[in-house]
Amino acid sequence: MKYRFRFTIAVFVFFFFKLTRDDFRNELFHWDKGTWISLAYTVIVILALWEIVARYIYATSNKTSINSNKGLYILSTKATLLMLPLVFLFAYIYDNILQYISCCPEHYYGSFLINAAQGFVISLLIIAYEIIILYVRNAIKSAREKEQIQKELAAAKLESLKNQVNPHFLFNSFSVLSSLVEDDSKQAIEFISKLSDMYRYILENDEKSVVDLKEELDFLDSYVFLLKMRHQSGILIKNELTIKNSNLQLPPMSIQVLVENAVKHNHFSMDDPLEIRISNDEERAIIVSNPKRKKENLAPGTKIGLKNLSNRLQLASGRTLEITDNDEIFQVRLPLTSS
Structure with a gap:
């Protein structure tokens, strides 16, 4: 289907230029050896140029170049520069070789500059067509990916909220709280305060795609407090963050998910505690x-x-998470963005 379309366009181009030439216009229905050779050569050249342009654009394009005006301009310029020597080569062959093969007079094939100019215009149209098609396909693909991610995001938010309010989590929290009420009323009050801070944060930020890093770290403090109250010295959280930039953002509850993942999948006890390290790669990511x-x-x-x-x-x-998973360590790199 693709090559049939290109072949049709190539034949149309031949007839278009045939009608625009005075010496051809009067003999539109007169076909001789030179006419057939000219048609075959035009079709072959256009198909060859089209294939080269299509393969080059597909091979050198990426999501960044397609989604920016500067990237599209650079891609078009490179493809044009690639076509220039080919256009002159084919024009030279057309002007200086085919007329001898077909035994037709020199004016039958036109001048070298006219043929080169026509070939150049055709190349520009092919380049524009391929870039437009690539841009449209990428836009459709991006829209589908975004729609899919939005669906998964909605499911993730719901799942995150369910994980925090499920009966198992509440049961564990209330069990710890009941013990504290009997043994240490002051800590019980702090426990209730941290628990309420957690749920307030979840409810207030459930619909947001990103939050300020400071807010996330305050939420993490509440979560870590509850973890330590429940597991005592079985969990060691080493906070080695050195970030001072207050304009950094990340998805809500993201660090908490990583800490929770470590607690869920690893063995630990008071005698053999699990050490979870939270650090940063300058201001680029949380690790x-x-x-x-x-x-x-x-x-x-x-x-x-x-x-x-x-x-x-x-x-x-x-961006996406960068995960390192081997026999000794599990590490997740969470990229940060600037507001």
Whole structure:
């Protein structure tokens, strides 16, 4: 289908130029050896140029170049420069060789400059067509990907909220709280305060794609407090963040998801605590890492939480999580964006 369309366009181009020449116009229906050779050569050249342009644009284009005016201009310029020597080569062959093969007079084929100019215009039209088609296809693909990510984001937000309010989580929280009420009323009050801060944050930011890093870290403090109250010294959270920029953002509850993932999939106890390290790569990313200590009889993880977080990040900033998973360590690099 693709080559049939190109072949049709090539034949149309031949007849168009045939009608625009005085010596051809009067003999539109007169076909001799030179006419057939000219038609065949025109079709072959246009198909060759088209294939070269299409393959070059497809091979050198990327999402960044297609989505920016500057990228499209650079791509068009490179393709044009690639076509120039080919256009002159084909024009030279057409003007200086075919007339001897077909035994036709020199004026039958026109001048070298006219043929080169016509070939150049055809090349520009082909380049414009291929870039437009590539841009439209990329726009359609991006729209579909964005729609899919939005669906997954909505599901991720709902799942995140469900994970925080499910009966199991509340049961554990209330169990800890009941013990604190009997043993330490002051800590019980702080526990209630942190728990309420967590839910307030979740409800207030559930519809947002990104939040300020400071807000996320305040939320993380509340979550870590609840973790430590529940697991005591079994969990060691090492906060090594050195970020001072207040304009950095990330998806809500993202660091908490990474910490929760470490707690969920690794064995730990008070005698053998799990160390979770939270650091940063300058102001480019948050890094959460922990040693691999797989729990016994733990079902294989689906990594849905990490996938949902990666999709949320993709929708918000166009980036994804960078995961390092080996026998010794599990590490996730969470890119930051500037507001």
